[in-house]
Amino acid sequence: MRIAVLDNDRHQSELVCQVLSTAGHGCQTFGSSRELMTQARRDSFDMLIIHWHLPEGGASEAVHWVRDRFSATFPIMFITGRSNEDDIVAGLAAGADDYMIKPIRRGELVARVQALLRRAYPTQNAVEQIQFGGYVFQSRTGRVTMQGKPIDVTQKEFDLALLFFRNLGRPLSRAYILEAVWSRDVQIPSRTMDTHVSRVRSKLQLRPEHGFRLAPVYSYGYRLEQMSSGGVNNAAHNGSKHSPVNDSDAAD
Template identity: 65%
Template sequence: MRIAVLDNDRSQADLICQVLTSAGHVCQSFDSGKDLLGQLRKDSFDMLVLDWQVADMSGTEVLRRAKEKLPGTTPMMFLTSSSAEDDIVAGITAGADDYMVKPLRRGELVARVQALLRRAYPAQNGAEQLQFGPYIFETRPGRLLMDGNVIEVTHKEFYLALLFFRNIGRPLSRAYIHEAVWIRETAVPSRTMDTHVSRVRNKLQLRPENGFRLVPVYSYGYRLEKLGAS
């Protein structure tokens, strides 16, 4: 999962990212609310971890504005250096899903993050079979079927297609797709991603007559659209 971390203490942000990266996530840190909200205008994250006391903006304001830019299911956890009940109530009331009091404990941080992600994205947690219309993804063997017939796809094509179906209607940036599918491959030419997207579109027959359409989002990335019955 891709997680944004907001903390104006650089060493604290680095520690959080180190812990969550070790748990298998992709992290990007920000040291101001303005920078985070600016990034949300052009990129997507699966979860936010937010310091309640950043210098340029209140925690309440960051949460409110972030919620305007992300799907309502996106989990948000805030961090506070105060265990005062008023601060905790303010954070939960503003829409946070959970909180932690500093200093952070690594094991607890991972456990709380994983719990929020499991609740927000139940289909991504060990499911052996996922179905979207005529398409069935068997995640453990990595097999893809359409109308009961196996579609021959590569490993990356399988996970690229699954990424689109798990985010139907949601624009995915090229950076997000790269980090989700190519993971540790740092230099992936733009043409490589476009070629894989084209193959997924053709192999899965993502055309209006089949109820789905995979379209480019100009200067951003791609979006899989589910079409209503005609």
């Protein structure tokens, strides 16, 4: 999971990221709400951790902005150095899901983050077999079937397809896809990703007549959409403000 940490205290934000990185999460720090908002327009995050006492009340503004832009279940946790009830109530009322009081305890931080992520993304929990409509993914063997028929995919294609299905209706940035599927090998040519996306679309037949459409999102990345009888299932968009372009505009 990729977690954004907003804190004007650089030492504090780096400590939080160090703890979360050790626990297996990707992490990016921001020193101001403006910086976070700019990056979030181009990139994808799974959670926000924010220091509640940013200068000029920036924390409340950032939380409201995130709540307006992302899904209602997007997890937000704030960190505060004050333990008085009014301070905590203000953060929760603004839209945060949980909080921690300084000094940060590493074990508690990881536990609270994991709990929020499990609640927000229940399908991300590791299971041996995962089903989406007529598609069944077997995580241990890297096999995928469509209506009971096996589909010949490479491990990277399997990982990419499962990533899209686990984030159904959600736009994924190119940077997010690179980190999630190719891990540390982030210097791969851009064309490599587009080629893999094209193969996944073709092999899994992700076309409207089969109930799903894998579409590019202009200047951002890709999104897998579930189709209803009247077109795209808007309920699966999770409140995203991004607009997909036609398949013909894909770079593949």
